[in-house]
Amino acid sequence: MSVAPSFQANAHPVDPFGIIAPQLAALDAFMKAQAAQFEPEIRDMAGYCLEASGKRLRPALVFFSGWEFGGRVDESLVRAAAVVEMVHLATLVHDDIMDRAELRRGRLTASRKFGPDAAVLLGDALFSQALHIASQFPTAEVCRLVSASTRRVCSGEIMQTLRRRDFNVTLADYRRMIDLKTAELFRTSCYLGAMLSHQTSGFADAADKFGHHLGIAYQIYDDLVDFVGEEKNIGKTLGTDLATGKLTLPLMLLLDRIPVDERARLIADMREGHSPGLATSQQRMHQLGIGAAVVQSINDELSIALESILPFSSAPAAPLLKELASLLSRQVASLPTSVVSPA
Amino acid sequence: MSVAPSFQANAHPVDPFGIIAPQLAALDAFMKAQAAQFEPEIRDMAGYCLEASGKRLRPALVFFSGWEFGGRVDESLVRAAAVVEMVHLATLVHDDIMDRAELRRGRLTASRKFGPDAAVLLGDALFSQALHIASQFPTAEVCRLVSASTRRVCSGEIMQTLRRRDFNVTLADYRRMIDLKTAELFRTSCYLGAMLSHQTSGFADAADKFGHHLGIAYQIYDDLVDFVGEEKNIGKTLGTDLATGKLTLPLMLLLDRIPVDERARLIADMREGHSPGLATSQQRMHQLGIGAAVVQSINDELSIALESILPFSSAPAAPLLKELASLLSRQVASLPTSVVSPA
Known part of the structure; x- marks a missing residue:
C-alpha cells in the first residue's frame, strides 16, 4: 500500500523522501535538550510543550531553503529551525487558551493541563526562550527578524x-x-x-x-x-x-x-x-x-x-x-x- | 505642604530631585513613538498600553547605573530603558488577565478594555517589540540578557x-x-x-x-x-x-x-x-x-x-x-x- 506524501499527520510528512531526515533528527534532539534551559520550576511544563512534535513545517522551510550540495547538518540552521518552531509552539499554547481547546495532537493542551493562567505565562516563557536562542547568533539580525515576525504573527x-x-x-x-x-x-x-x-x-x-x-x-x-x-x-x-x-x-x-x-x-x-x-x-x-x-x-x-x-x-x-x-x-x-x- | 520623595504614586517619583528628568522625558518620547512601530491594526491598542505611564522604576535603574559626569542623554540608555519598561508593561498586561483586575493606574486594564483573549496576544506583541528594540543594538548581547531575564520573570x-x-x-x-x-x-x-x-x-x-x-x-x-x-x-x-x-x-x-x-x-x-x-x-x-x-x-x-x-x-x-x-x-x-x- 503506498502512502501519498502529505502536509498532514504522521512524523515529518513534509519530508516524504527523507531528504532532510538528519536535519530533522538534529532538530528533535535540540528541542529536547531545550527543556533543560528553562528554570527548574517550569522545566517539566516547558518539556511537555516541546515534546508535542508537530509537522515541523517551518523547520523544514529553514532546512530546504538553506540546502547546500552535500546536505551536511548545519548547526546554525538547526538553531534557526528551533527558533521558528518554538515561536510557533508558543503561539499554539496561547491559541489553545483562546479556543478553549481540549486536545492538540492527541494530548491535553497546556491550558487544560496546567490551567489557562499558567499557560499564558508558559507561552511567554517559550517566546522568551525562542528569542534567547535567536540571540545566540553572533549578530543581532536573527533576533531582529524573528522578533518583528513574532509581533506580526x-x-x-x-x-x-x-x-x-x-x-x-x-x-x-x-x-x-x-x-x-x-x-x-x-x-x-x-x-x-x-x-x-x-x-x-x-x-x-x-x-x-x-x-x-x-x-x-x-x-x-x-x-x-x-x-x-x-x-x-x-x-x-x-x-x-x-x-x-x-x-x-x-x-x-x-x-x-x-x-x-x-x-x-x-x-x-x-x-x-x-x-x-x-x-x-x-x-x-x-x-x-x-x-x-x-x-x-x-x-x-x-x-x-x-x-x-x-x-x-x-x-x-x-x-x-x-x-x-x-x-x-x-x-x-x-x-x-x-x-x-x-x- | 512638603511631599516626601516616594517610590509610589505621581510621575517619576523615583527621581524626586529631577536628576534624570531629561532622560525620563526622552524615554517618554521614545515610548510614545513606539506605538507607530506596531501593525496599523493593533496600533491603538498598543498605544493604550504604552501610554500608561507608571513609576518608571526599571528605566530609572538603567539611567542611574549608566550615569556619567555631565549627564548627557545617551540614546542607547534610552533604548535599553524602553526595552525593560516594555517587558514590564507586557507582564502587567498578562498579570491583569490572571488577577481579573479591572483597573490599573486609574484606567481600565487591557484585559477589561479589549477582552482577555486580545490581551494575551497584545502582551505577546509588546514582548516581541521589546525584544525587537533590544535587537537594534549592534551586538546580540542586549537581546541575550533581556530574553533570558524575561524567561526568568x-x-x-x-x-x-x-x-x-x-x-x-x-x-x-x-x-x-x-x-x-x-x-x-x-x-x-x-x-x-x-x-x-x-x-x-x-x-x-x-x-x-x-x-x-x-x-x-x-x-x-x-x-x-x-x-x-x-x-x-x-x-x-x-x-x-x-x-x-x-x-x-x-x-x-x-x-x-x-x-x-x-x-x-x-x-x-x-x-x-x-x-x-x-x-x-x-x-x-x-x-x-x-x-x-x-x-x-x-x-x-x-x-x-x-x-x-x-x-x-x-x-x-x-x-x-x-x-x-x-x-x-x-x-x-x-x-x-x-x-x-x-x-
Missing part, C-alpha cells in the same frame, strides 16, 4: 480574535490576516535558511517571497480542509470555524454567492453557534463552485511562489522548495472531487 | 500562580519567587545601564548585584504595603493578597507565629476568600513584631545592595544608586509605626 491573531462573528470581513481583511498570522513565519523561515547558508545573492529575497506565498496557499488549504472536513468524518471540522464565527475563504465565498435570504439565515445560525445542515452546505458549495474557486486561489498562490524562485533554478535549494510546493498541490488535488471540482 | 510568575492558596510555601520558595519575578528585571536594568555606558571595569557586576538586592527589598516592601494597606484606607489592599491566596513575607510570618488553632482558622478563612478581621490582624502583627521583622528584612537587603557598590564609590553612578536605596529606606520608615515598630 500576534497582530494577525489579534485581528482574527477581534473579528470573530464579524460578517463584514472583506477578502482583503482575510488576506491581511493570513499574511500576518501564517505567511509571516513561513517567509521568515525561508529567509533565515537562505541567509544563514549564504546562498547565491538575491536568493534569500526570492526564498522569502516563496515562503510568503506558500504560507498563504497553506493557510487557505488549511481553511478549506477545516471547512470541507475529512473524508471519513466530514462534519467534524465544519463545525469548528462556524462555531467560533471565523470567516475563512470558503465561508466568505459561500456567503457571497448564496441568495440574500439564505445568507441572512446562515449568518443568524452562525451567530447562535448552530452549524447549518452539512449535506446542504456541501451541496451548495458544489453547486456554486466554491471548492473549485478556493482551489484556484491556492494554486494561484503556489504559482507565484514557484515563479519567485524560477531565476534561481541552479540553486541547490530550488528543486526542494519546488517539491514542497508540489506536495501541497498534490494534497489539494486529493481533496474529495464532490467538493472541489467545478459544478 | 515568567518562571517566577508561573511559580506564584501555581502556588496560590498553597500554605506550604517556604521562605526559600518566597525568596526564589521574588528573585525571579521582580529582582531579575531590576538587576538586568542595572547591568544594562552600567554595561552600555562602559563604566569602570567590574562596576556592571556590582550594579547587577545592587539591582538584585534592591529588587528583593522593593518586592518585600511592596508586599508589606499591600498587607498593611494605605494609611487612609488601611483595609483596601489587605484583602488583595488574602483573597488571591498569595503568600507573602508578612503573611508567612504571621502564619508562622500565631498559635496552631488560630493558624488553622486563618487558613480556612483564606481558602474561602474571607479576610480575617483587619483590626485583629494588624493588632496581631504588632503584638508578634511582624511588621518590624519584615522591615528588618528589607533593610538587610538594602545593606547588601549598598555593600556591593561600596568599592566603586568614585564611579559617577554610585551616589545615585545609593540615593535610590535611601529613597526606599525612607519610604519604609514612613510606614505607620503601629505596624512596623517593634512591639
Whole structure:
C-alpha cells in the first residue's frame, strides 16, 4: 500500500523522501535538550510543550531553503529551525487558551493541563526562550527578524480574535490576516535558511517571497480542509470555524454567492453557534463552485511562489522548495472531487 | 505642604530631585513613538498600553547605573530603558488577565478594555517589540540578557500562580519567587545601564548585584504595603493578597507565629476568600513584631545592595544608586509605626 506524501499527520510528512531526515533528527534532539534551559520550576511544563512534535513545517522551510550540495547538518540552521518552531509552539499554547481547546495532537493542551493562567505565562516563557536562542547568533539580525515576525504573527491573531462573528470581513481583511498570522513565519523561515547558508545573492529575497506565498496557499488549504472536513468524518471540522464565527475563504465565498435570504439565515445560525445542515452546505458549495474557486486561489498562490524562485533554478535549494510546493498541490488535488471540482 | 520623595504614586517619583528628568522625558518620547512601530491594526491598542505611564522604576535603574559626569542623554540608555519598561508593561498586561483586575493606574486594564483573549496576544506583541528594540543594538548581547531575564520573570510568575492558596510555601520558595519575578528585571536594568555606558571595569557586576538586592527589598516592601494597606484606607489592599491566596513575607510570618488553632482558622478563612478581621490582624502583627521583622528584612537587603557598590564609590553612578536605596529606606520608615515598630 503506498502512502501519498502529505502536509498532514504522521512524523515529518513534509519530508516524504527523507531528504532532510538528519536535519530533522538534529532538530528533535535540540528541542529536547531545550527543556533543560528553562528554570527548574517550569522545566517539566516547558518539556511537555516541546515534546508535542508537530509537522515541523517551518523547520523544514529553514532546512530546504538553506540546502547546500552535500546536505551536511548545519548547526546554525538547526538553531534557526528551533527558533521558528518554538515561536510557533508558543503561539499554539496561547491559541489553545483562546479556543478553549481540549486536545492538540492527541494530548491535553497546556491550558487544560496546567490551567489557562499558567499557560499564558508558559507561552511567554517559550517566546522568551525562542528569542534567547535567536540571540545566540553572533549578530543581532536573527533576533531582529524573528522578533518583528513574532509581533506580526500576534497582530494577525489579534485581528482574527477581534473579528470573530464579524460578517463584514472583506477578502482583503482575510488576506491581511493570513499574511500576518501564517505567511509571516513561513517567509521568515525561508529567509533565515537562505541567509544563514549564504546562498547565491538575491536568493534569500526570492526564498522569502516563496515562503510568503506558500504560507498563504497553506493557510487557505488549511481553511478549506477545516471547512470541507475529512473524508471519513466530514462534519467534524465544519463545525469548528462556524462555531467560533471565523470567516475563512470558503465561508466568505459561500456567503457571497448564496441568495440574500439564505445568507441572512446562515449568518443568524452562525451567530447562535448552530452549524447549518452539512449535506446542504456541501451541496451548495458544489453547486456554486466554491471548492473549485478556493482551489484556484491556492494554486494561484503556489504559482507565484514557484515563479519567485524560477531565476534561481541552479540553486541547490530550488528543486526542494519546488517539491514542497508540489506536495501541497498534490494534497489539494486529493481533496474529495464532490467538493472541489467545478459544478 | 512638603511631599516626601516616594517610590509610589505621581510621575517619576523615583527621581524626586529631577536628576534624570531629561532622560525620563526622552524615554517618554521614545515610548510614545513606539506605538507607530506596531501593525496599523493593533496600533491603538498598543498605544493604550504604552501610554500608561507608571513609576518608571526599571528605566530609572538603567539611567542611574549608566550615569556619567555631565549627564548627557545617551540614546542607547534610552533604548535599553524602553526595552525593560516594555517587558514590564507586557507582564502587567498578562498579570491583569490572571488577577481579573479591572483597573490599573486609574484606567481600565487591557484585559477589561479589549477582552482577555486580545490581551494575551497584545502582551505577546509588546514582548516581541521589546525584544525587537533590544535587537537594534549592534551586538546580540542586549537581546541575550533581556530574553533570558524575561524567561526568568515568567518562571517566577508561573511559580506564584501555581502556588496560590498553597500554605506550604517556604521562605526559600518566597525568596526564589521574588528573585525571579521582580529582582531579575531590576538587576538586568542595572547591568544594562552600567554595561552600555562602559563604566569602570567590574562596576556592571556590582550594579547587577545592587539591582538584585534592591529588587528583593522593593518586592518585600511592596508586599508589606499591600498587607498593611494605605494609611487612609488601611483595609483596601489587605484583602488583595488574602483573597488571591498569595503568600507573602508578612503573611508567612504571621502564619508562622500565631498559635496552631488560630493558624488553622486563618487558613480556612483564606481558602474561602474571607479576610480575617483587619483590626485583629494588624493588632496581631504588632503584638508578634511582624511588621518590624519584615522591615528588618528589607533593610538587610538594602545593606547588601549598598555593600556591593561600596568599592566603586568614585564611579559617577554610585551616589545615585545609593540615593535610590535611601529613597526606599525612607519610604519604609514612613510606614505607620503601629505596624512596623517593634512591639
